[in-house]
């Protein structure tokens with residue numbers, strides 16, 4: 484019934500193959516998990532979640548399960564096949580192609596991807612399911628430029644949880660870390676039953692923000708290695724004190740600090756910042772604007788209740804409205820002015836060694852955008 488054609492990729496637990504289904508008369512993806520790599524309970528959880536998401540009214544932006552079977556050694560989940568693979572790999576390829584003067588031939592639409600991802604997440608939440616592992620590797624792309632949220636192996640059918648260490652560190656919300664570090668937000672939690680519950684929907688909002696940050700900057704907002712977990716947790720504290728200073732210092736300043744009065748050098752330093760694949764984010768100031776929206780609506784550190792996907796969507800919609808910053812008629816100099824207004828407001832509390840005085844507002848000789 485299914486003819487395996489080629490392996491697509493191996494994840495931590497499973498290998499995914501492209502296959503042909505005679506029954507469905509279409510290509511499918513077979514996600515094959517050896518039984519020794521997972522527990523029956525984990526597999527049952529993923530199966531139950533997929534069944535619920537794929538049942539009577541499946542969602543166009545969720546990778547549906549078409550079939551499931553098992554033998555002595557393997558679990559096999561039959562999934563809709565997404566021709567362009569995941570967004571992480573896709574951007575990697577696109578990034579190596581694009582330059583400022585010659586953007587990647589693969590152009591995709593950021594606003595559409597954001598809308599589709601939010602729609603998928605809110606559909607799952609409306610069924611009582613939180614994903615808990617949203618990241619570029621789990622966002623699949625179809626040949627039509629649509630996205631499908633995949634890998635529901637860490638999902639939970641509850642809006643509350645006190646599971647820690649679930650998901651992927653670089654994209655996980657601060658409240659999902661348990662740590663031996665005694666700092667303001669993250670006390671050691673040994674006894675799970677007495678550990679406080681966190682809201683799993685709000686943790687999805689954080690991961691959504693961290694994912695979109697990666698898509699726009701081509702870099703993770705928080706990168707963590709196990710040996711540097713302490714530093715990672717301190718990063719959350721630092722980010723909370725002044726998110727704009729944090730992003731500015733780590734991502735913006737290094738890219739703008741040199742040669743910003745010379746457009747050639749400016750473009751060169753910006754080359755590392757974006758992927759040159761987003762057709763509706765024509766320049767780096769759009770990236771900064773989107774980033775500010777994420778900080779305001781999704782990337783709230785200790786006050787998870789302040790995260791709101793609805794506010795995020797509303798602000799994203801208005802940013803792309805006519806006469807707003809993402810509109811093509813909005814001049815380049817106006818974008819620079821807007822960036823300056825939005826970001827410099829928050830610079831007063833920046834660390835002392837943070838040399839704003841060395842960074843002057845760029846003024847382009849001519850408005851070439």
Ligand SMILES: Nc1ncnc2c1ncn2[C@@H]1O[C@H](COP(=O)(O)OP(=O)(O)OP(=O)(O)O)[C@@H](O)[C@H]1O
Nearest residue numbers: 492494495496497499512562563564565569620634
């Ligand atoms: N339906 C699909 N169509 C095309 N490619 C897919 C599909 N499902 C998965 N893949 C590819 O296989 C990779 C691994 O899949 P998946 O994340 O589901 O496996 P996993 O074992 O749970 O991975 P991990 O736990 O390491 O995140 C994905 O990142 C993607 O590149």
